[in-house]
């Protein structure tokens with residue numbers, strides 16, 4: 032693999048009195064597609080700029096493989112960046128935009144021609160070399176920027192919300208291409224986004240940031256299924272979030288929890304719990320089944336509740352239901368339409384329904400010891 036390992040150690044950043052990065056440490060593997068995910072203002076760009084060398088940290092270190100790069104100027108680091116805006120030279124052709132870093136190195140014409148051809152091929156623009164940036168679509172411009180960032184063969188590519196100027200469909204498409212480019216060249220990608228779908232769909236691992244801190248690092252499914260804190264549970268996807276008290280610890284991986292206004296439910300837990308502990312539990316809406324018929328013959332420890340449909344949002348491929356189970360508790364549930372109108376009984380507003388889910392599908396996010 033040609034990529035570098037990137038190690039961020041205890042990085043702090045102050046802008047005047049404002050604490051923008053708080054003790055950030057990350058270990059990014061060679062060739063990994065690694066995302067920094069978090070809401071606007073959480074410090075993603077600042078961290079990327081520190082790795083690139085456009086910004087100095089107030090404290091801490093950044094290593095590429097075993098080399099401390101903080102003393103090394105941005106243009107001397109084997110790192111390149113693709114920005115949100117295309118930053119192409121408007122008066123230069125696509126070919127010359129991509130060739131620019133090679134021209135700076137005074138590479139002979141024949142070598143430039145061959146290499147630019149190769150990288151235009153990589154980003155699927157083999158015939159557009161003669162055009163000006165103004166003659167390209169947004170997606171094509173961003174591909175030129177990617178080719179230009181890759182042509183010097185950096186060992187790390189930093190991408191700061193590179194697709195955010197594109198519409199949703201094109202973004203999806205470009206994301207797949209970006210993933211293919213990553214697979215082909217095999218260097219380390221650090222991808223910044225505030226879009227959780229984007230981060231989940233392409234990353235090997237994701238670091239979730241909030242207010243200058245890294246709050247969880249994990250694979251997309253770890254982040255989604257086992258959020259480390261309430262912030263991650265809410266930020267990644269939609270969820271049902273309940274507070275209760277442990278009534279019984281079962282087989283080491285499960286517990287029975289009393290939820291005020293709901294009753295006792297079985298949950299999955301990977302923390303050391305005791306009876307009386309306060310817990311916060313998340314149940315994803317797609318894990319909950321809904322029907323106007325009472326579920327029968329369900330295996331294992333099933334949670335079954337009765338409720339009334341408070342609200343119903345139809346969106347073609349699925350419906351979202353808000354089901355009130357008591358004066359104080361409402362669950363959101365997604366139901367995929369496998370064969371709408373055929374094997375599913377329609378559920379309407381105000382209907383009485385049953386909702387149920389397996390004990391493995393409620394996850395304890397937070398636990399507070401009973402003093």
Ligand SMILES: Nc1ncnc2c1ncn2[C@@H]1O[C@H](COP(=O)(O)OP(=O)(O)OP(=O)(O)O)[C@@H](O)[C@H]1O
Pocket residue numbers: 046049051069070071072073074075076077078225
């Ligand atoms: N040069 C600067 N001077 C002062 N404050 C700054 C500077 N650069 C960033 N900040 C502040 O640091 C915080 C983090 O900014 P940053 O640009 O890293 O956020 P971000 O996560 O990239 O957000 P976005 O998703 O909106 O791009 C913000 O509150 C921002 O206002």
Ligand SMILES: [Mg+2]
Pocket residue numbers: 075076077
């Ligand atoms: Mg930013």
